[in-house]
Amino acid sequence: MVASTDYQFICSENYNAPSLGNAWGVLINVLDGCLVNGxxxxxxxxxxxxxxxxxxxxxxxxxxxxxxxxxxxxxxxxxxxxxxxxxxxxxxxxxxxxxxxxxxxxxxxxxxKPLGYEKSFAGPNKAVYRDKNVSAVYRPFLRVDNSLDPVYSDSYAKYAKVGVLENCAGIDDLSSTQIPFDADNPTKNWVGTGSGSSAYAGWAKWYYARSTDAYTAGADSDSSISGNRPWMIVGNSQGFYLVNPMKPSDSHKLLYGFGVYDLIDGVDATPYYLLATWDYATVGASRDFSVGQNCAPFYGNNCPAIIFNGVGVNTQVSVLAAHGLYDSGTINTYSNNFACMPFTLIANSYLMGVLPCLRYINKARSDAAYSTVAYSNMMYVIDLQLNNRRYAFNLGSL
Structure with a gap:
């Protein structure tokens, strides 16, 4: 049987891979290369x-x-x-x-091969992406703003403001239903306010350059460190994950993502998810990414994904994965040679669905980043998260 080719992974070690350095707009280059162009x-x-x-x-x-x-x-x-x-x-x-x-x-x-997206709209260090397959049942828009906010300093931590829109007619069209969203502050995710270390600039963020690693407290207003960061993008045209640290040559990586999750039978919802650092605080506030509401997705007890229209709510809801969260790849829960399980999303006591591709590992492992594993006729690539935890990404049948 010929191996399936739907899921793809691309990493910073590949030939002609874009650099993820300490600058604005570099994440757009990485996304263009992996999602659209190859x-x-x-x-x-x-x-x-x-x-x-x-x-x-x-x-x-x-x-x-x-x-x-x-x-x-x-x-x-x-x-x-x-x-x-x-x-x-x-x-x-x-x-x-x-x-x-x-x-x-x-x-x-x-x-x-790129993952299969179109770049629907573009602006200076901004982009909107969606599945290029016009026959797909679900085609959410991912808006990525990797520009320097007017209230923010060029030397501060680097990240992209990210959000999922149901509809979009232009690079700065924010009129559609979206996640995340605060009805009392509709531009909270996109428009900075204040100035200096007291400024607020973004809410859902994909960080890639900072003064400290994700496990050490620091402020966004501290000068971020120069140098290129390792990264990996893995997924398909219906969703993907971005794995990267905030300092060069660092194993304390963040796990971000966007796309369409697999609905569980009987659940009526718009199955879009967003994994990000939920960080609405002043840029001068000190925080790390291992505790609290601003921690890395799926690392601790306060690290949810955001989805549309969870059961019992009108627009959005936080969801947590059903498995052991930050212990993935560190404990031998089961004796199987390669024990890994999908992440089931739970919101308001409802089983909402399953995150595609991402797998929680119930075995202690020491794989290097971008290692591949073939097991039970399936293909996996492994990468690290905070404190050397490891996750597997299912690439399909071999």
């Missing part, structure tokens, strides 16, 4: 076949990972043009895919 790979030197497997050899080191997805084009025969899961990495210049094509007469090109 990453251009080195030229291909030759292609050889052995049974149902093709070995693709590049002219230089490809920096690809096991189980990533290639998009091939310009090949003859044309049956080799399309998306293919990497099922082998024999050396730094070659990868193996599965294909019915055995002879290649014209060598084409390869990119790392």
């Amino acid at each position: 990453l251009t790979l080195p030229a291909i030197n030759n292609v050889t076949s052995s049974g149902s497997q093709l070995t693709i050899t590049f002219t230089t080191n490809h920096q690809l990972k096991m189980f990533q997805v290639l998009r091939l084009s310009g090949f003859v025969p044309t049956g080799l043009n399309g998306d293919f899961r990497i099922v082998g990495v024999p050396n730094a210049a070659a990868v193996v895919i599965e294909s019915t094509v055995t002879t290649v007469t014209t060598i084409g090109n390869a990119i790392l």
Whole structure:
């Protein structure tokens, strides 16, 4: 059976990966590369076949990972043009895919497949993304504002203000139903107020550059540290996760996300979710991301996702995952060789649904970031969160 190619992961170690540094707008570059455009790979030197497997050899080191997805084009025969899961990495210049094509007469090109989004609207260091499949039942808009707020200093911590909109007609159209939302302060998530260290600038945030790691207290008004951060984006056109630290070369990573969760039978809701740091405080306030309402998603007891129209509420509700939260990948709850479970979302005593792709690991593991695991005919990639906890992301059947 040919491995599925729906889910993709792309990381900072890949060839031509955008840098996530200490600047405004860099997160838009990362999202454009992973969600919309894909990453251009080195030229291909030759292609050889052995049974149902093709070995693709590049002219230089490809920096690809096991189980990533290639998009091939310009090949003859044309049956080799399309998306293919990497099922082998024999050396730094070659990868193996599965294909019915055995002879290649014209060598084409390869990119790392994007997750399948369109960039619906754009502005200076701003973007609105949505699933490019117009036939999809659910197509929420993700608005990302990675610009410098007028009330904020350029030297402060760097993050994007993020929100999910049901409808959007332009880059600054905020008239639609959205999450998060405060009826008493409709622009709370997007428009800064105040000045200096007493300013408020954003509510739902995806941080990537700060003066401290996510486990150490500090203020957004402290100067953020220069240098590039490691990152990974994993998911498909219906939703994705962003994993990154706030300091270079740091394992204390944050887990962010957006998309469509899988509804449980009998629940009538708009199944959109947003994982972010919920932080509406002055930029001079000291806080870390391991405790309280502003902690990292799914790390402690006060780290919810936000969803639309939870049962019993009108617009939005906080939800927590049903499993052991921040212990993922550190304790041997079960004896299975690779015990991992989906995150079930619970709100107001209702089982709302299941987060796609993300898996809680009931085993103590020591995998490095971006490690891949094949288990029970399924593919996984693993990354770290705060305090070296590990999460698995299910990439589909092998």
